[in-house]
Amino acid sequence: MSTGHHRRSLRCWQPRPAARLQLVCLPHAGGGASFYRTWLTLLSPDVELLAVQYPGREDRWSDPMTGRMDELVSAIADDLAAELDRPYALFGHSMGSAVAWELAHALPNRGARPPRRLFASGREAPGTARPGQIHQQNDDVLCAELERLGGTHRDVFADPELRAAVLGYVRNDYRLIETYQPRPSQRARLDCPITVLTGAADAEFDGRRADGTGGWAPLTTGSTQVHTLPGGHFYLVPQRSRVVATVVRQLDPSLAMASRWPSTP
Numbered sequence: 001m002s003t004g005h006h007r008r009s010l011r012c013w014q015p016r017p018a019a020r021l022q023l024v025c026l027p028h029a030g031g032g033a034s035f036y037r038t039w040l041t042l043l044s045p046d047v048e049l050l051a052v053q054y055p056g057r058e059d060r061w062s063d064p065m066t067g068r069m070d071e072l073v074s075a076i077a078d079d080l081a082a083e084l085d086r087p088y089a090l091f092g093h094s095m096g097s098a099v100a101w102e103l104a105h106a107l108p109n110r111g112a113r114p115p116r117r118l119f120a121s122g123r124e125a126p127g128t129a130r131p132g133q134i135h136q137q138n139d140d141v142l143c144a145e146l147e148r149l150g151g152t153h154r155d156v157f158a159d160p161e162l163r164a165a166v167l168g169y170v171r172n173d174y175r176l177i178e179t180y181q182p183r184p185s186q187r188a189r190l191d192c193p194i195t196v197l198t199g200a201a202d203a204e205f206d207g208r209r210a211d212g213t214g215g216w217a218p219l220t221t222g223s224t225q226v227h228t229l230p231g232g233h234f235y236l237v238p239q240r241s242r243v244v245a246t247v248v249r250q251l252d253p254s255l256a257m258a259s260r261w262p263s264t265p
Contacts, residue, residue: 007079008060011051014040019048021116021251022088024080026096026103027051028122029173030146030166032058035093042244044255050083052076052099056169065172069180073102081110089251091119093236094204095177098126101219102182104190114192117250120216121197121243122233124205126182128215135174139167146170149204149233184219193222195250197243199235200228225250 011033023043025036033051040049054072056065066072080103092100097120104115123129134145143163194216198205205214217224227246229239236243248255 007083008063009052009054009076009079010083011053012049013037013051014049016045016048018045020046020086022048022050022084022086023247023251024050024084024088024090024100024103025052026090026092026099027054028094028096029177030057030170031093031096034058038240039244042241044248046255047248047251048086050080052096054169054173056172065169067172067175067179069098069102069176069182072176073099073106077103077106077110081107081112084112087113087116089117089119089247090115091121091247092123093121094123094233095173097121097123098129098177098180098182101126101190104192105187114190117192118190118194118220119197119247119250120194120214121236122199122202122205123214125184125213125215125219126180127184132174132178135171135178139163142167142171142174189218190220191222192220193250194220194224195246196224196226197236197246198226198228199231199233199239201230201232202235204233 025033025039027033027035031054033053036049036051043049053060054065055063055075066075076099084107090100090103092098100118100120104118108114134142137145194213196213196216198214211217213224213226229235229242231237231239
């Protein structure tokens with residue numbers, strides 16, 4: 001991806017054409033690509049970061065949103081397939097983990113190689129995650145849900161216009177993930193390893209409820225590892241350095257052993 005250029009679904013703030021690996025990051029419900037921008041200072045120069053921008057937010061404000069997983073994944077996969085020219089991994093948080101799993105199936109159908117690894121954060125596996133009806137509730141209930149999860153700054157709700165705008169795309173994303181009906185038993189299992197990350201106090205993830213991996217292990221013929229870090233659903237914000245270090249180590253242990261890029265507290 002050349003400097004200054006991006007496909008509609010992708011953001012690459014620092015192209016690294018010499019990097020050996022690409023890391024594709026998928027945001028949570030209501031999230032945008034900018035959620036991952038701070039990872040740039042923590043990633044090895046050998047890893048190029050591609051963040052996915054869902055429509056209807058940030059710099060895609062005017063693009064119509066979609067409430068269907070298949071439509072969202074199809075658009076992202078079309079853009080990604082043209083950019084994945086090196087081994088890559090998919091990282092998704094919360095809703096993004098389901099999008100990542102769908103992409104792992106969709107991308108090889110478009111001529112891309114399979115992912116090297118899937119990182120699933122903050123959500124149980126498709127077919128295991130509990131359904132919800134938050135998208136059908138009023139704005140106050142939706143705000144309370146966002147405050148419970150801790151991913152939205154309280155000041156957002158103080159401005160009526162900003163509150164209405166944010167709740168518009170948050171509700172859309174909740175509708176998408178809450179009406180999503182995956183059928184893992186009807187899909188081929190992935191071949192890549194899966195790394196599951198979760199916050200120790202995250203009520204959205206209960207590994208004990210499904211085989212200790214949140215149901216992710218049966219979705220691949222590869223290995224499955226679970227990493228539990230301190231924090232709640234958005235554990236990866238205060239634990240950013242540890243999360244990125246885990247990702248780099250899992251992608252390629254040699255990158256974690258080499259001290260070739262500045263450390264960040």
